[in-house]
Amino acid sequence: MAKVLWTQKQDIGPRPRAAHAMVYDAARQRVVLFGGDSLANALFADTWEWDGETWTQVQDIGPSARAFHAMAYDSARGRTVLFGGRAPAGLSGDTWEWDGENWTQVADTGPVKRSGHAMAFDSQRQRVLLFGGESGSRLDDTWEWDGNEWVQQDDTGPSPRAFAAMAYDSARRRMVLFGGAAADPGLGDTWERDATGWSQKSDFGPDPCAGAAMVFRGGRVALFGGIGSVGAFPINPPGPPVFSRTWEWDGHHWTARQDMGPGPRVFHAMAFDEERKGVILFGGSPVALNDPVAPPSLSGDTWEATGGADPGGAGEGTGGVNIASVNVAPDPVLQGNMVLITVTLASAAPNPAKVPIFIDNDSIFMGNNPLSPVAEVPIAVGGMSGSVSLLIPPNIVSGFTPVHLIARLGISGASTSLTILP
Numbered sequence: 001m002a003k004v005l006w007t008q009k010q011d012i013g014p015r016p017r018a019a020h021a022m023v024y025d026a027a028r029q030r031v032v033l034f035g036g037d038s039l040a041n042a043l044f045a046d047t048w049e050w051d052g053e054t055w056t057q058v059q060d061i062g063p064s065a066r067a068f069h070a071m072a073y074d075s076a077r078g079r080t081v082l083f084g085g086r087a088p089a090g091l092s093g094d095t096w097e098w099d100g101e102n103w104t105q106v107a108d109t110g111p112v113k114r115s116g117h118a119m120a121f122d123s124q125r126q127r128v129l130l131f132g133g134e135s136g137s138r139l140d141d142t143w144e145w146d147g148n149e150w151v152q153q154d155d156t157g158p159s160p161r162a163f164a165a166m167a168y169d170s171a172r173r174r175m176v177l178f179g180g181a182a183a184d185p186g187l188g189d190t191w192e193r194d195a196t197g198w199s200q201k202s203d204f205g206p207d208p209c210a211g212a213a214m215v216f217r218g219g220r221v222a223l224f225g226g227i228g229s230v231g232a233f234p235i236n237p238p239g240p241p242v243f244s245r246t247w248e249w250d251g252h253h254w255t256a257r258q259d260m261g262p263g264p265r266v267f268h269a270m271a272f273d274e275e276r277k278g279v280i281l282f283g284g285s286p287v288a289l290n291d292p293v294a295p296p297s298l299s300g301d302t303w304e305a306t307g308g309a310d311p312g313g314a315g316e317g318t319g320g321v322n323i324a325s326v327n328v329a330p331d332p333v334l335q336g337n338m339v340l341i342t343v344t345l346a347s348a349a350p351n352p353a354k355v356p357i358f359i360d361n362d363s364i365f366m367g368n369n370p371l372s373p374v375a376e377v378p379i380a381v382g383g384m385s386g387s388v389s390l391l392i393p394p395n396i397v398s399g400f401t402p403v404h405l406i407a408r409l410g411i412s413g414a415s416t417s418l419t420i421l422p
Contacts, residue, residue, distance in 0.1 A: 004222075004246045006261025009302040013055025014048045016300030018285040019067035019086075022269035025049075027078045028100050029275045033282060034082060037067035037267075039298055043088060047098065050302070052276050062103025063096045064088075068115035068163075068267075070133075076126040077147050083130060086115040091135060095145065110150025111143045116162030118180075124173045125195070131177060134162040138182055142198070157198025158191045163267075165214035167221050171323075171413035172251050176221045181210035186228055190249065205254025206247045211266035217279050218272075219408060221249040222305070224281065227266040227288055240288050242266050246305065251415060252404055262303045279305040322346040323355070323414045326407035332419035337392055339418065343377040343407045344385040353379040355386070358406040377407065392420055 014020075020036030031050040037043055045065035049058050063069075069085025069092070080098040084091065093113035097106050111117075117133025128145040132138070138160035142153040158164070164180030164187075175193040179186055188208030190201045206212070212226030228241040242264040246257040262268075268284025281303040324346040333339050343355045356373030379386040406415040 004248075004257040004261070004305050005307045006246075006303050006305045008262075009304055010054070011301050013050070013302060014046065014057075014282065014300065015044070016298035017044055017067075017283050018267040018298055020044070020269050020283060021069055021071040021082065022271040022280070022282060023071045023073040023080050024271040024273055024280075025073055025078075025080060025100065026075050026274055029273075030100075031271045031273060031280050032071070032073075032080050032098060033269065034063065034071060034098075035066050035069060035085065036283065039285075043067050043086075047103070050273075050280060050282075052273060052278075055302070059098075059101075059103065062098070063094070063105075064092070066092055070117050070119035070130065072119040072121045072128045074121050074126075074128055074147065075123055079147075081119070081121075081128050081145060083111070083119060083145075084114050084117060084133070091115055095150070107150065110145070111141065111152075112139075114139060118164045118166035118177065120166050120168045120175060122168055122175060123170050129166075129168075129175055129193070131166060132158065132161050132164055132180065138162050142193075155197040157193065158189070158200075159187075161187060161210075163210035165212045165223055165226070167214040167216045169216050169221055169251070171216075171219055171408070172415070174251070176214070176216075176249060178206065178214060178223060178249075179209050179212060179226065186210040186226070190254070192251075202254065205249070206245070206256075207241075207243060209243060212243070213268050213270040213281065215270050215272040215279055218277065219250075219413060222270075222272075222279060223247045223249070224262070224270060224279075224305075225265045225268055225284065242286060242288070250406075261305065262301070263299075265299060268299070273304075277306060281305070323407050323409055326357075326405060326414045326416050328405055328416055328418050331417075332421050333392055334421050335392055338389050339392060340387055340389055341375060341377060341405065341407075342385060342387045343379070343414075345379065345383075348382045348384055349379045350381070352381050353409065355379060355407050355409050357388075357390070358408060359403060 017036030022033045033048040035044045043065035047059040064087050066085035066087045071082045082096040091113035095107035112135050114133035114135040119130045130143040140160040143150050161180030161182045166177045177191045186208040209226030214223045224246050226243050244264040248255050265284035270281045324344045327342045328339050354376040357375040375388050375390045377386045377388045404415050
């Protein structure tokens with residue numbers, strides 16, 4: 001299993017803060033940070049950018065000072081979209097866009113004023129998706145922003161919550177949401193949303209928590225930190241636990257990565273630098289912001305994580321080609337027999353390619369490194385699909401528990417299940 005390698009970068013830049021928001025601007029190859037809470041009876045209204053080596057303050061005119069807002073980068077329009085948050089005068093319900101030079105308010109109608117909501121950009125449907133938050137009570141509504149207006153989506157999904165973590169998996173074309181807080185303690189459920197709506201995927205993985213940060217990076221969703229409780233606190237020490245573990249979600253399972261790296265924290269922010277292939281983390285609090293036991297504290301450190309997931313780019317396959325599907329036949333299959341794996345692309349391949357087939361981390365394929373391909377599917381120039389035969393080794397016993405075959409090209413991918421009979 002490849003390790004996630006965290007490296008601390010410079011500590012000169014934005015002042016220590018929590019409840020800020022960050023995104024990666026792919027067109028300009030910059031991480032954008034806005035706002036946050038100083039814990040000194042003051043909120044921030046500053047805009048900063050990280051170029052991989054240095055933080056630079058680029059603007060202080062735009063949205064009002066706020067915390068617990070949310071941002072998403074609209075790669076189709078080249079705009080960072082900001083909505084809502086907690087301002088000195090109360091909750092906000094305004095929508096702003098950053099084009100790399102100026103902030104522009106683009107709407108003041110749409111979702112009800114709120115804070116602690118989650119936002120991410122669905123690159124397949126070219127919509128910013130917003131879920132939940134709190135506005136007097138916890139919310140469970142889903143909204144989409146198309147660049148002109150907000151439209152509420154009429155579907156059921158996760159229970160009401162605030163401070164959930166959410167990111168868009170562009171390889172599997174799914175929005176992924178984890179945890180949050182409905183009451184005390186935090187939630188530990190995993191949800192995905194595709195074109196048909198929300199569906200719950202898993203109850204096993206990271207400890208129930210709120211205030212964690214999540215990004216899509218190199219073929220998987222990565223989650224870091226969070227707090228196990230955000231409401232009531234015990235009368236006596238210790239206070240609620242704050243986490244420092246890195247987790248990855250592959251669409252089927254959560255996998256814990258190494259713990260060495262940033263210290264425990266909550267209400268930090270992360271973004272995936274697609275050009276440099278690293279997760280950037282900034283700030284947060286090592287304790288609950290309202291913990292009566294531990295003194296208030298904020299972090300102003302910058303960290304970068306590399307390794308762990310399959311390398312990739314900004315959601316496109318090699319040569320700008322995406323994988324539409326991967327299929328296997330027969331299913332189920334007996335040990336020692338052959339299966340035919342077929343990969344279909346979303347468009348014709350501009351160059352010859354060999355699409356690697358991986359087995360997920362919980363595979364019982366004996367002796368195989370989960371990050372090494374078990375087969376390669378050739379795709380000819382101008383081809384839309386290709387096939388390869390794979391011999392199922394006779395020492396595999398899966399019974400009726402499927403294993404998962406994953407086709408990956410850059411970070412475009414698709415997966416299918418296969419049941420192996422003894």
